[in-house]
Amino acid sequence: MSFVSEALERIQPSATIFVTRKARELKRSGRDVLFLSVGEPDFDTPDNIKDAAKAAIDRGETKYPGTPGVPALREAVAAKFKRENGIDYKPTETIVGTGGKNVIFNALLATLNKGDQVIIPAPYWVSYPDIVSFAGGTPVEVTTRLEDGYKLTPAALETAISPRTKWLILNSPSNPTGAAYGRDELKALSEVLIRHPHVWTLSDDIYEHLTYGNFVFTTLAQVEPALRDRVLTVNGVSKSYAMTGWRIGYAGGPEKLIRELEKLQSQQTSGACSIAQWAAVEALNGPQDYIARSRAVFKERRDLVVSLLNKAEYLECPVPDGAFYVYPSCAGAIGKTTRSGKVLHNDEDFAAALLEEEGAAVVHGAAFGQGPNFRLSYATSNDVLVDACTRIQRFCADLK
Template sequence: MSLQSDALARVKPSATLAADQKARDLKAAGRNVIGLAAGEPDFDTPQNIKEAAIKAIMDGKTKYTNVDGIAELKQAVADKFERENGLKYKPSQVNIAPGGKPVIWNAMLATLNPGDEVIVPTPYWVSYWDIVAMAGGTPKALPTSAATGFKIQPEKLEEAITPRTRWILLNSPSNPSGAAYTRAELKAITDVLMRHPQVWILTDDMYEHLVFDDFEFTTPAQIEPGLYDRTLTMNGVSKAYAMTGWRIGYAAGPEELIKLMAKVMSQTTSNACSISQWAAVEALNGPQDFIKPNAKLFQERRDLVVSMLNQAHGIQCPTPEGAFYVYPSCEGLIGKTAPSGKVITSDMDFCNELLEAEGVAVVAGTAFGLAPHFRISYATANSTLEDACQRIQRFCASVA
């Protein structure tokens, strides 16, 4: 008899974390490895945020808090949504969780029953599919392609919705593709959703501030007020504020849903770290002037990586609108032979052979539901990215 539960058997370990850990292990063993697997800004957390955390410690704010967040942070989140997105929420409509994943988990566990379907556009962030499955729902892929800019088409969304559809998960800008929906593209999607009142929307806006080329970010409830009462708008401080390890995600939505999510938290994680919550208050309420310069640096890195990858034999790399990932195709190398003598039959083979031959760790597109692609995180120094891309070019040139 297996020790593993049926619920856990439906889940795969995170491929991004696994690839990042493998790179760390090889480095520890003395290999010259460049890890481009983890989605983590290389900037340090701003000083004023760190000082707010220290002050919280010194002031003794180290006890349990309300299960789904301190009042001050809930208010800061509500203020952020009104200031930046034109969305009005009361603090009672806000959920504070120990990271973005728990926000999604709380919402799915609170609302899904066996047989409920959740539409997950592909390529998707690796955790979406497995969180839905572990929560007892049925994830349903809605494929996209490079030809459509990795964006779902309204007519395909209409076809995918059934009477059992409970949620759709939207992520713009996207992890892994970096694709971001324009206002017009998002309006076409919300028009479809307005015709299906049983479908709720979870929009993951974690990369909101990392958009390029004068792209204007918008979010579904902002585009279509008629969806306000069935939209959970999720965000966090990890990416824009370089606070990945602080583990603070947040969301706002209908009060009934927020109460259900708090109920889940009361018997799972309980509150997010009190010190991190106070740091997040400062992040949201404090100076925001570093965000645009950081985004400009990411745009420069994007341009460097896209240009160099498109010079690699057999690689095609679209230009993303945001986030800090590219999602190139390696289809041109499938069926060819790597320097090791192994025939590359999949994107997984490509990634393994690249790591073995040149010491560059990337994540296979299979993990994101769309192959043959691979994901590169360019959240690292230009010199490192240039070195990595030169290695990729060299590897691709050696494949025959």
């Protein structure tokens, strides 16, 4: 009899965390390593948010919070959805979790039975398929194409839906590609979903505020109100307000689903950290000027990285609409040999050799369900990005 549960044996450790751990081990051994594998803004949390947390401590907001979130934060979440997305969620139709991943995990664990299918467009965030598998469901990966901007088409969605489909996971802007769905694209997908009333959609909007150029963010329940009662709109404060370590995610959805998530959470994490919740109240209700400033910096970094990577031999790097990742193809490098004599059979070999030979930590595309590509996070300084891209250019130029 195995000591480990069958559920745990269905999943693997997060690839992004694994790569970052390996890079840290190399750095501790004395190697010069550049970390481009972590999806974390390098900015500090804005002062008004930190001050709100300190004030919460001073007035004694340090007791157990209610499971679904402190009332002030649930009200702030509802107000945010109305103000920014045009969706009317009552506070009782919202829930706060210990990060967006916690909310997604609970939503799938609370609703999936063995054999239920979840449609996941690939490339995808590394955790989606494993969470589905842990919950007993079956991931149905739908490959997207560069020609379609790495976005799910209505025809591909229609083909993927079966009588066992329970959820579609839609991440816009996307981790890892930065692809984002415009209003017309969401409307076209919604027309398919309306024809299949047994399919729910988990809309992961965590990178909502990180879009560039003339792109206008919209979300599914906003574009098609008829789907409102079959959509869980997930978001959080981590990416938009440089609050990754505060671990606050939230969602809005039909009250019958929110009650089930609250039931599960009551036996799991209970309420998220009370102090972090009060900081999140200030993030959502307070001044929003930080978002525009950080977006401008990220756009500059995006343009810098795309330009430099497209000068590297064997790489092709499209321009993403949002988030803070690029997802270049390294197809031209597959089959080549590195200067140390290693043959690159796939993108995992490419990323491993790049880390070993040049000290640049990226995540291989196979971890996101589609390659040969790699994901590079540009959530770091221009100096680091120039250094990293120079190392990647050198690595590619030395391939034989």
